Amino acid sequence: MEGAIKTVVMQYLTSARGKDSLGGKSFQKLVQSQLGNILSDTDSSSAVKDMMKGLDDNHDGKVSFQEYLTLVGYLANSMSEQKSAASGPEETPKH
Amino acid sequence: MEGAIKTVVMQYLTSARGKDSLGGKSFQKLVQSQLGNILSDTDSSSAVKDMMKGLDDNHDGKVSFQEYLTLVGYLANSMSEQKSAASGPEETPKH
Numbered sequence: 153m154e155g156a157i158k159t160v161v162m163q164y165l166t167s168a169r170g171k172d173s174l175g176g177k178s179f180q181k182l183v184q185s186q187l188g189n190i191l192s193d194t195d196s197s198s199a200v201k202d203m204m205k206g207l208d209d210n211h212d213g214k215v216s217f218q219e220y221l222t223l224v225g226y227l228a229n230s231m232s233e234q235k236s237a238a239s240g241p242e243e244t245p246k247h
Numbered sequence: 248m249e250g251a252i253k254t255v256v257m258q259y260l261t262s263a264r265g266k267d268s269l270g271g272k273s274f275q276k277l278v279q280s281q282l283g284n285i286l287s288d289t290d291s292s293s294a295v296k297d298m299m300k301g302l303d304d305n306h307d308g309k310v311s312f313q314e315y316l317t318l319v320g321y322l323a324n325s326m327s328e329q330k331s332a333a334s335g336p337e338e339t340p341k342h
Contacts, residue, residue, distance in 0.1 A: 159251035
């Protein structure tokens with residue numbers, strides 16, 4: 153799992169190119185190339201902008217590493233809910 | 248990166264074996280087998296217990312998925328700080 157965490161970190165650092173935070177274009181590129189299969193509308197720049205606004209806790213118009221981790225946590229949560237629901241027999245309809 | 252997030256999620260779900268949270272033994276096993284290279288003292292059960300207490304926000308003696316994500320976020324943060332420091336020329340001593 154260490155490799156997985158490293159992948160998440162390196163993805164951000166590579167996109168940020170030495171800067172402290174991701175600007176709109178870099179964020180859109182990252183989301184489009186890396187999360188296109190689990191997020192919808194990543195090709196729509198207005199949808200990605202809205203997502204960015206939702207993450208932008210300190211309202212600086214950029215995505216910090218913390219704000220990026222919020223997105224990763226959100227995705228992990230929804231993945232976990234899907235997987236648990238799929239594997240938990242008590243969650244499936246019985247009739 | 249989707250695969251990386253999935254790995255983090257599945258690691259927890261596999262360790263939890265259908266339960267809502269991880270007990271002490273399952274948590275120790277997960278930490279030992281998956282995070283032994285980036286965390287110190289994972290072989291010491293008292294060190295892992297202390298870490299567990301630190302994560303256990305709701306004090307139920309178990310590690311929920313949220314609490315587990317806190318650990319992952321913490322590890323991602325420290326990895327990111329190490330990597331940024333290593334790659335940022337302004338951070339390295341110049342003499």
